[in-house]
Amino acid sequence: MVRLLVALACLIAGSVGMSAQELPYFVTYSHHMEEPGSLEIESKTAAGRPTGGDHFGANAFELEYGTRAWWTSELYLEGQSTAHDSTVFTGFRLENRVRPLLREHWINPVLYFEFEDINGANKSLLEVVGHDGNDDLLGSNAEARAEKKREVELKLILSSNVKGWNFSENITAEKNLRHAPWEFGYSLGASRPLRLAGGAHSGIFAPENFALGAEMYGGLGDSDSFGLRETSHYFGPTVSWSGPGGLTIMGSPNFGLNGHSVPRIYRIALSYEVGQVSRFFHVGGRGVR
Amino acid sequence: MRRACLTAGFLLMATFAFASAKKDWFASVPEKERVRANPMAGSEDAVAAGAIIFRRSCATCHGEDASGLGRHPSLRTERVKGATDGELHWLLTNGNLGEGMPSWSRLPEAQRWQLVRYLHSLSVEGSTPDGSR
Numbered sequence: 357m358v359r360l361l362v363a364l365a366c367l368i369a370g371s372v373g374m375s376a377q378e379l380p381y382f383v384t385y386s387h388h389m390e391e392p393g394s395l396e397i398e399s400k401t402a403a404g405r406p407t408g409g410d411h412f413g414a415n416a417f418e419l420e421y422g423t424r425a426w427w428t429s430e431l432y433l434e435g436q437s438t439a440h441d442s443t444v445f446t447g448f449r450l451e452n453r454v455r456p457l458l459r460e461h462w463i464n465p466v467l468y469f470e471f472e473d474i475n476g477a478n479k480s481l482l483e484v485v486g487h488d489g490n491d492d493l494l495g496s497n498a499e500a501r502a503e504k505k506r507e508v509e510l511k512l513i514l515s516s517n518v519k520g521w522n523f524s525e526n527i528t529a530e531k532n533l534r535h536a537p538w539e540f541g542y543s544l545g546a547s548r549p550l551r552l553a554g555g556a557h558s559g560i561f562a563p564e565n566f567a568l569g570a571e572m573y574g575g576l577g578d579s580d581s582f583g584l585r586e587t588s589h590y591f592g593p594t595v596s597w598s599g600p601g602g603l604t605i606m607g608s609p610n611f612g613l614n615g616h617s618v619p620r621i622y623r624i625a626l627s628y629e630v631g632q633v634s635r636f637f638h639v640g641g642r643g644v645r
Numbered sequence: 646m647r648r649a650c651l652t653a654g655f656l657l658m659a660t661f662a663f664a665s666a667k668k669d670w671f672a673s674v675p676e677k678e679r680v681r682a683n684p685m686a687g688s689e690d691a692v693a694a695g696a697i698i699f700r701r702s703c704a705t706c707h708g709e710d711a712s713g714l715g716r717h718p719s720l721r722t723e724r725v726k727g728a729t730d731g732e733l734h735w736l737l738t739n740g741n742l743g744e745g746m747p748s749w750s751r752l753p754e755a756q757r758w759q760l761v762r763y764l765h766s767l768s769v770e771g772s773t774p775d776g777s778r
Contacts, residue, residue: 631705
């Protein structure tokens, strides 16, 4: 493990950071893929307090790699800490996103495939499906960890760029491999940079380096009880700043929209994009001729 | 469940096969895109702004001076210099995903036009400052 961390640190130190104007979304995916050969290292934190429960802070550490220009792969390692309880590792996720259409269209579809091996103590809230809600975040970590969740998740990602705005819509279907019906969810996102054109003398805090937006997401029940009944939903504004050298910081307060939701979730993410990591492994894109 | 997995596998394989298909991007540019005029044409500020965007978004692959890096090609070529504004803008918008060039549609359109201005301001490798070879 130490060797892995040292190797990762060397890669970052020896690589060139790049900035790609990340969209300010925490739950919603757009059709923008990771640049081929580049690695994004991201830490996403969600903090909140469910009604009747204790404060928690959950972190998802993400490695996102551009396998091809039309194919992005990701690994998540997740954990959480709950007040008056404990800090626990809650599992991992492997996901792949592919763009079936190689040109830009009014609506750009992306297919998303994920396998997750997490436990019931997971509070990262990277998606909300089925009847997920406030009550799932109650109970002790020791009890919740006993529940194993090996699940596959499929998403249809639709995304459009219109006059500087990005509009993204995700439909999610998730299934526990051992039992339980398919669960469904949705997320919507819209965002826009503060300024569309770049400035001739732009500094690091130039308006074009900031993006504002909003996200809404929630559950849609399951295959036995599809609909909005006993589902949770959230809405929140988002902001991001893309700094020099590949650094991006995002923040968003999310507000629960009904009694099944956690009242408030505070999200913050810090990411660093390392350009052309593949050079170190003597592989890479073939470029444009 | 089995049917869903098979469907997902088929979609994935079809995507890989489709995405692996090679095609020269230049031939793919629609005529109406090819002749589009750059709204930033003539703006020296656009060149300077495009240079900043290039350093942030493009230099890791194409090099700080756009003369190429590793397997990534130089942009100081006759082909880039001779391309119309519309053709370069189309390439930045759509990328050439099958060949490793990502889409930069995440950049607002104005910034893509600024990048085009910057690319056209570059001298061709091996040429003299007045542009002759």
